[in-house]
Amino acid sequence: MIEFPPFRLDLANQCLWRRADRGEERLLLRPKAHAILRHLVERAGRLVTEAELLEAVWPRVHVHPEAVKTTLHEVRRALGDNAKAPIYIETLPKRGYRFIAPVRDDSVAAVVQPVRAAHARLVGRDRVLAQLRDSLLKAARGQRQMVLVAGEAGIGKSTVLEEFQRRALGEIPQLRIGLGQCIEGYGGKEAYFPVLDALSQLGRAESFSVVETLAVHAPTWLVQLPGLVKREHRETLQQEILGSTRDRMIREIGMALDMLASEEPLLLVLEDLQWVDRATVDFLSALARRRTPAKLLVVATYRTEDLESEDQPLAKVRQELLLHGLCRELDVTPLTEAEVAEYLAHGSSPVRAPEGLATLLWQRTGGNPLFIAAVLDDLAQRGLVARHDGGWQPAVPLPQLDFAVPDGLRQMIETQIRRLSDEERRALETASVVGETFFAGTVAAATGQLPEDCECLFERLARRRRVIAPTGTQYLPDGTTSQSYAFVGPLHREVLYRGQAPTRRAKAHGRIGEHLETLFSSRLDEAAPELAYHFESAADWPRAVAYLEMAAEDARSRLAQTEAAALLERAHRLAARLPEADRPAPEIRVRLGRAGDRAFPKLVTGAAH
Helix, strand or coil, X not given: XXXXXXXXXXXXXXXXXXXXXXXXXXXXXXXXXXXXXXXXXXXXXXXXXXXXXXXXXXXXXXXXXXXXXXXXXXXXXXXXXXXXXXXXXXXXXXXXXXXXXXXXXXXXXXXXXXXXXXXXCCXXXXXHHHHHHHHHHHHHCCCCEEEEEEECCCCCHHHHHHHHHHHHHHHCCXXXXXXXXXXXXXXXXXXXXXXHHHHHHHHHHCHHHHHHHHHHHCHHHHCCCHHHCCXXXXXXXXXXCCCCCHHHHHHHHHHHHHXXXXXXXXXXXXXCHHHCCHHHXXXXXXXXHCCCCCCEEEEEEEEHHHCCCCCCHHHHHHHHHHHCCCCEEEECCCCCHHHHHHHHHCCXXXXXXXXXXXXXXXXXXXXXXXXXXXXXXXXXXXXXXXXXXXXXXXXXXXXXXXXXXXXXXXXXXXXXHHCCCHHHHHHHHHHHHXXXXXXXXXXXXXXXXXXXXXXXXXXXXXXXXXXXXXEEEEECCCCCEEEEEEECCHHHHHHHHHCCCHHHHHHHHHHHHXXXXXXCCCCHHHHHHHHHHHHHHCCCHHHHHHHHHHHHHHHHHCCCHHHHHHHHHHHHHHHCCCCHHHCHHHHHHHHHHHXXXXXXXXXXXXXXC
């Protein structure tokens, strides 16, 4: 036996035992689920990678890595564990899993106390936490509450809820909490999946009162929770619920939750409703419309960008509930530059974030906490930043910080991009070639679309907070106007840019350069650096050299000789790529420019004297 109270893992009989008020209950696990749990428990406190689990549980058999996640979910359901607030199995994103509960192995009579993950640094969430607390206090007074917590992927919704639960239990010790979660590709297959998940966990923690209440008021639900009832009781329930309908189930669970929340406050947390099934949406809609008093707070999270699909079951109900004041919505927003600085400076001593680091990190990540953590971790692994008294400090001068897109973030952003339509993806790929900010008209010219069609497409994406945001209307040199947009962070733009074939990128640079050349025909000197960049990227060396010379001349006129020298040096390197027949004249102009630049400081010095 290996114990981690209230459970005992029976290695001989390949089952799991759980202590309850009425004695021990045996929980049967499928062989693969038992094998995964055993592998993790026997290595309590140590990181176990997904590859290690595949090799240990499916040796010499090729299976999809998703099998590990599916089987782990089965184990978590048996344990009443929640991936977002784990008691037993902790997920380390992109690395693996770790068993974190204290373990006693009878074979060695030893107790293993794994080190739990350090409490995450939470900044910039006081407003959301205060609003959640306000809803909880109203629920504690008998005013049922429903709160939708929205935000983009990685924004920290789960972290906010974990902190809210911690504070709520400190303020209301008798608060009971049920946690449920939808799973991508699975939540839509089983009706009421996250609700059953929450009830199962709640029943394990408060087994007698919850089971008794469900047995009396919601037998159609209790029969679907085999871990909470004995076999003979389940058979009796199955006879009782013959011919039950969805309407009956919704009516029963409403009454049961009212009873459970009649005396002591009850908090139901349902996460990731972007993958919710339609039956659960009907449950939420009916629950929000109930008028009976109940000390009940339901908090549900979802990704904002995933609620735009026409077949998304939550979208319409969300609008109706908000319109009639039956729920409130809290938006978890990106961190501000000041909040990023606060995050970097956190520590045991009053260390301030170094000047400029917070700005660079905020610009790079768009203030997304997951992105910030991943980028810092990547920089730390490469020795570019380090922790000092709990805060982050650069290990090299700021100009030498080499920001890359960590693999985990790249995969996450690529997943977001794959969810876009082909038209949206092509437009954004072209926009990434233009730059971090871009005009809708420029993208339209490069893709062959009508400007108004392209602008409508970008407006839809901006409203859904997908990848870009509007930055205002700009007046162009030809007298027209165009809406300007910017990528929410350089990471999105970089993934879109690098994801294109080099030949396709080069052609896009060429089309964009030609469009800008026409647009700025009366003011080419203003656009010369940008034109040089696009034509260089398009391998159009003659025009690239010409615009670099023009940009250098403009720099000289502003007395920016260092900038002019750099531009001419670049022009000289590109001139070597011209065909031999076309090379002499540009090379002469470049050499003269370089010579003039070398003489320029002397002329300025002489004038000063």
